[in-house]
Every structure is written in structure tokens, then in C-alpha cells.
Amino acid sequence: MIKLNNVTSGYMGVKIIKNISLTFEKGKIISIIGKNGCGKTTLLKTASKIIEPYSGDILLKGKNIFDMTSKETAKVISYLPQNRDIPNIRVYDLVMHGRFPYLGFPRIPAYEDKNKVQEALYMLGIEKYKNKNIRELSGGQRQKVYIAMVLAQDSDIVFLDEPTTYLDINHQLEILEIVKDLKKMGKTVVMVIHDLNSALTFSDMVCLIDKGEIIVYDKPQEVYESGEIEKIFNINCHEVCASDKYEKQYIFSYASNL
Amino acid sequence: MKAIDTLQKLSIRKSLINNKKAYNFFVISFLLTLLLVLIFISICVGSSNIEISDIIKAISNRCISTSEYKIINYVRIPRTLSAIIAGSGLAISGLILQSVLNNALASPTIIGVNSGAGLFTALATAFLPANFSIMPLAAFLGAFLATLAVYYLAKKTGASRMTIILAGVAVSSLIGAMTDTVLILFPDTVISRTSFIIGGLTGVTMNRLFMPGIIIFGSLIVTFIFGYDLNVLSLGDQTSKSLGLNVDKTRFLFIILSSLLSGSVISFAGLLGFIGLIVPHISRLIVGYDNRILIPTSVLIGSSFALFCDILARTLFAPYEVPVGIIMSFLGSPFFIYLLLNKKRRLMYD
Numbered sequence: 013m014i015k016l017n018n019v020t021s022g023y024m025g026v027k028i029i030k031n032i033s034l035t036f037e038k039g040k041i042i043s044i045i046g047k048n049g050c051g052k053t054t055l056l057k058t059a060s061k062i063i064e065p066y067s068g069d070i071l072l073k074g075k076n077i078f079d080m081t082s083k084e085t086a087k088v089i090s091y092l093p094q095n096r097d098i099p100n101i102r103v104y105d106l107v108m109h110g111r112f113p114y115l116g117f118p119r120i121p122a123y124e125d126k127n128k129v130q131e132a133l134y135m136l137g138i139e140k141y142k143n144k145n146i147r148e149l150s151g152g153q154r155q156k157v158y159i160a161m162v163l164a165q166d167s168d169i170v171f172l173d174e175p176t177t178y179l180d181i182n183h184q185l186e187i188l189e190i191v192k193d194l195k196k197m198g199k200t201v202v203m204v205i206h207d208l209n210s211a212l213t214f215s216d217m218v219c220l221i222d223k224g225e226i227i228v229y230d231k232p233q234e235v236y237e238s239g240e241i242e243k244i245f246n247i248n249c250h251e252v253c254a255s256d257k258y259e260k261q262y263i264f265s266y267a268s269n270l
Numbered sequence: 271m272k273a274i275d276t277l278q279k280l281s282i283r284k285s286l287i288n289n290k291k292a293y294n295f296f297v298i299s300f301l302l303t304l305l306l307v308l309i310f311i312s313i314c315v316g317s318s319n320i321e322i323s324d325i326i327k328a329i330s331n332r333c334i335s336t337s338e339y340k341i342i343n344y345v346r347i348p349r350t351l352s353a354i355i356a357g358s359g360l361a362i363s364g365l366i367l368q369s370v371l372n373n374a375l376a377s378p379t380i381i382g383v384n385s386g387a388g389l390f391t392a393l394a395t396a397f398l399p400a401n402f403s404i405m406p407l408a409a410f411l412g413a414f415l416a417t418l419a420v421y422y423l424a425k426k427t428g429a430s431r432m433t434i435i436l437a438g439v440a441v442s443s444l445i446g447a448m449t450d451t452v453l454i455l456f457p458d459t460v461i462s463r464t465s466f467i468i469g470g471l472t473g474v475t476m477n478r479l480f481m482p483g484i485i486i487f488g489s490l491i492v493t494f495i496f497g498y499d500l501n502v503l504s505l506g507d508q509t510s511k512s513l514g515l516n517v518d519k520t521r522f523l524f525i526i527l528s529s530l531l532s533g534s535v536i537s538f539a540g541l542l543g544f545i546g547l548i549v550p551h552i553s554r555l556i557v558g559y560d561n562r563i564l565i566p567t568s569v570l571i572g573s574s575f576a577l578f579c580d581i582l583a584r585t586l587f588a589p590y591e592v593p594v595g596i597i598m599s600f601l602g603s604p605f606f607i608y609l610l611l612n613k614k615r616r617l618m619y620d
Binding site: 057060061062081082083084085086087089090091092093096097099100101105106109110112113115117118119165 | 372495498499501502504505506508509511512513514515516558559560
């Protein structure tokens with residue numbers, strides 16, 4: 013469980029998120045939604061200690077994460093940014109980087125580290141690519157490799173910044189299934205996501221942000237019923253269910269006169 | 271777990287890694303042999319050639335009075351060592367900067383090392399013209415202070431790769447203007463500046479090599495120890511931070527190491543910047559991206575390349591010498607172009 017108390021954060025002195033207080037419960041999938049530039053990524057980066065807040069506390073099991081060393085934090089919290097360099101590296105070696113917080117000098121992986129990497133490759137179904145350079149892979153395959161790295165990191169809390177953006181529908185759904193698997197493993201997954209339907213159907217909790225402030229943070233159904241999604245995004249939102257065989261879905265349409 | 275164990279047993283990874291290890295071992299052994307051969311040639315050849323038997327005799331009997339002993343001890347060994355130290359120091363300095371800044375064109379010039387050393391040597395020549403012994407110290411101090419200025423400026427704006435490069439450009443051009451002012455106000459300094467800019471290993475003594483040698487050796491060891499951290503840093507700031515790497519401290523450490531390496535080389539060899547740019551690329555083309563193998567490979571290639579160029583520099587037109595920097599450019603550029611044109615290697619490298 014990770015708790016944010018009155019957190020204000022941003023870049024170069026500009027406050028992007030203001031006085032945010034919320035708790036990410038253990039073992040849940042939490043989606044952060046909101047318009048472009050509302051502070052979703054800033055919230056994710058602050059909660060995962062990538063950037064330091066201007067004020068407020070971030071508590072992990074009651075302990076301020078800024079009192080922990082970088083490696084201590086990395087053993088508990090992992091963060092996958094949206095925009096990444098594509099390094100010239102073999103898949104296996106990249107996934108092994110997930111074990112960095114556990115490696116002492118001279119950074120030689122132990123049997124356990126190799127095992128964790130093997131498990132991650134196996135779980136993501138990328139065993140067959142492990143000797144390939146990640147530059148040879150497609151966007152979807154690369155995303156899986158990075159998630160395997162996060163899995164090898166073996167942290168309880170996983171922050172994913174737009175994990176499905178730029179992916180085809182097959183890979184989008186595959187990544188969301190992987191997110192569900194992470195939950196089954198007892199991990200807390202907090203992700204920024206633009207696809208509102210995925211956010212409402214795959215998550216346990218949805219956090220709607222606007223202008224750096226939380227508008228509503230609740231279960232997907234409650235967030236939908238609050239009508240705030242329609243207000244913030246200036247859209248019409250409808251719940252649909254094709255038949256008993258399929259899960260409930262949400263469709264959206266542009267609302268010019270709202 | 272059982273399934274994973276079985277997978278591990280069936281996996282071909284082990285054999286592939288073993289092959290990679292064997293390849294790396296072969297590369298290192300080959301380069302080490304090449305370096306030893308070049309050391310031997312470097313001691314033997316020059317404006318007066320020395321026979322192997324004379325070398326053995328001179329070293330084993332310590333016949334201090336013989337000319338062979340004097341040439342070997344006071345000219346050839348210091349010169350050979352200086353080429354090895356300069357080659358390895360510049361190669362690793364460039365390798366560090368290319369990795370830390372994720373910029374293929376990064377070389378010690380980019381963090382203000384050359385301009386800093388240039389200003390301080392110009393100042394030393396202008397104000398202490400009779401004191402030649404202060405030149406190496408001035409070059410080193412200039413290089414180091416310019417790097418600190420670049421890093422301080424970059425840190426104020428977030429110390430990202432781009433801000434370091436921009437701060438480097440800004441500091442270098444400011445220092446360049448200051449150097450030009452010194453050169454105009456003290457025209458006599460222009461004469462010694464030419465040899466500093468071309469660079470060379472002529473007249474290097476063991477005394478002059480002692481301090482830079484220790485600094486370079488120490489910096490190489492530290493760089494090798496932290497080689498894996500350099501790999502993690504290449505994933506980008508956010509990802510490496512998330513993996514528990516202290517990005518700012520690591521980047522600062524490596525930039526200081528790079529400055530120590532190139533500043534130390536400048537202090538006895540002047541500006542031999544070309545190795546710092548080209549050797550890391552050649553090494554990457556041969557052994558790939560992993561700094562744990564890339565660092566020793568670059569050390570060996572950098573030393574061998576500098577040594578080979580120095581041998582040519584003093585033998586091609588003996589008894590006259592061609593500045594070693596010119597030979598380096600003539601040989602290194604075509605070889606680099608050849609490697610880039612080799613499709614298979616380019617695929618691995620791009």
C-alpha cells in the first residue's frame with residue numbers, strides 16, 4: 013500500500029499536481045485517467061520517486077519513500093515510462109537489468125537473479141526472443157520485454173505510464189491481460205491510460221484527474237455514474253452489453269454542446 | 271518452477287552465451303597479443319634500430335653506459351608507455367561520454383576538456399613563459415575546471431544529457447574567446463600553442479608520465495568496476511532511476527572520470543582528441559554494447575592504435591617525425607568508414 017498525503021509536484025518550479033491525497037491499495041489495478049496535460053504522468057512519476065514533490069509525503073507501509081535509498085525503493089516500486097530510448101541491447105540483458113537493485117559489486121547475477129529473469133521471460137512468452145537485439149522487435153514485443161524487466165525487478169508496486177499507447181489492438185489486450193496476471197501475483201498496478209473503456213473495464217479503481225487535482229477516485233462503476241468523465245472530457249458515455257457472453261463495455265461519442 | 275527449470279535445461283541460451291564468452295575471450299587475447307607485439311616493435315624501431323639481443327642484454331645486464339640502454343630506458347620505454355597510457359585514457363574518456371550522454375559524437379571536447387586545457391596552457395605560457403614544467407599541471411587543471419563548470423551549469427538546469435551538451439558548447443565557446451584574447455594580448459604564446467594543438471609524444475619522460483599514469487590507471491579501474499552501472503544508465507534517466515541507480519551521482523562520477531582521463535593525457539601529449547571519438551565506435555562494432563567487455567576492448571584497441579600510429583610517426587620519414595595526430599586521422603578515418611560500410615556489423619551496431 014502506498015499513500016500520498018497532500019502532494020504537490022511539477023517541473024522547474026511549475027506546480028502540475030496540487031495537494032493530492034490518495035491511497036493505492038495492495039493487490040489492485042488502479043487506472044489514472046484525465047485529459048492531456050492534466051498531471052497523470054506527473055502523479056505517477058512523483059509516486060514512484062522519479063521526481064521529488066515540492067511538498068507532501070509519500071508513505072510506503074508508513075515509511076516516507078524519500079527516506080529510503082534508491083535501491084531499497086527499487087525493490088518495492090518499479091516504474092515504466094512511456095517514452096523510452098531504444099538501447100542497443102539483447103532482450104535477455106535488458107530483462108537482467110531488472111535485477112540491478114539486487115546486485116552488489118561486482119554486479120554479477122546470482123542463480124536467483126538468473127531464475128527470476130528466466131521466469132519473467134517465460135511468463136511474458138518472450139523466451140524465443142531472448143538473444144535478439146530489442147531494436148529488431150516490434151513495438152508490442154518491446155513493451156513485453158520492458159514489462160518482463162519490471163517483473164524481474166520483483167517489486168510489489170508497479171507503475172505503468174500508458175502501457176498500451178501506440179500498440180495494435182491485439183497487443184493492447186495482451187498487455188492488459190498481463191496487467192491482470194500481475195494483479196494475480198499480488199502486485200499493485202497503477203497505470204496511466206488513455207483508453208477509457210479499458211480503464212473502466214480492467215481496473216479495480218479509477219482515478220480521474222483534471223488540472224492537477226483529483227476529481228473522483230472510486231470503483232469504475234461509481235466513476236462512470238458520477239458523470240464526471242462526460243464533464244471533464246466533454247463527451248457522451250454509454251454503458252453497453254452485447255450479450256451475457258461478453259463483459260460490459262463503454263462507448264463514447266463527441267458532445268459538442270455540453 | 272519445474273517448468274522453468276526444464277526450460278532452462280532445454281534452453282540454447284547457455285551455449286550461445288558460452289559462444290559469446292569464447293568470442294570475447296578470443297578478441298581480448300588477440301588484442302593483447304597485438305599490443306605486446308606492438309610494444310616490442312615500438313622498443314626496437316626508431317631512428318636507430320635496436321636488435322632483440324641488445325634489448326635483452328641492455329635490460330638484463332643493466333649496462334648503463336651503452337647507448338642501447340640509454341635509448342631504451344630514456345626514450346623508447348617512456349614513449350611506448352606514453353602511447354599506451356594516452357591511447358587507453360582517451361579511448362575510455364570518449365567511451366564514457368558517448369555512453370553517459372548517449373551521443374555518438376561525444377568526445378572529451380564536448381565537456382570543455384580541450385578548451386579548458388587550451389586556456390590554462392595559454393595563460394601559463396603568457397604569465398610564466400620560462401616555467402615549462404607547469405604546463406602539464408596547467409593543462410590538467412584547465413580541463414578539470416572546465417568540466418566542473420559544464421557540469422555545474424548543466425546541473426542547475428536538470429543535468430540531462432542535452433543540457434550537458436549545451437552547457438559544454440556554451441562553456442567551450444566562452445573559454446575559446448578567453449583563449450583568443452590571451453593569444454592576441456600575448457602573441458608569443460601562439461608559438462607553443464601549435465605543438466599543443468597538434469599533440470605528440472616526443473620527449474615524454476618517465477617523470478612527466480608518473481602522475482598522469484597513476485590517475486589514468488586509477489580511473490580505468492574505477493570505470494571498469496562501474497561498467498555495469500554505465501550499461502544501466504544507457505537505458506535513459508527515468509528507467510535507470512526506477513531500477514535504483516542514482517542517476518545524478520553516477521553521471522557526475524563518470525563525467526569526472528572522463529575529465530580525469532583526458533585531462534591527464536592532455537597534460538603530457540597535448541590534444542590527441544581523435545582516439546576518444548573513434549576507438550569506442552570501433553570497439554562497439556567488434557564486441558557490442560556491454561561495457562564490461564567494451565571497456566577492456568577499448569583500452570586494448572586505444573593503446574594499440576596509439577602505439578601503431580606512434581611507430582609510424584617516427585619511422586615513416588625517419589629521422590624526421592610526423593605528428594602522431596596526423597597519422598591517427600589518416601589511418602583511423604578510412605578504417606572507421608570501412609567498418610561502417612560493412613553491412614553485417616552495421617546491423618549489429620545501429
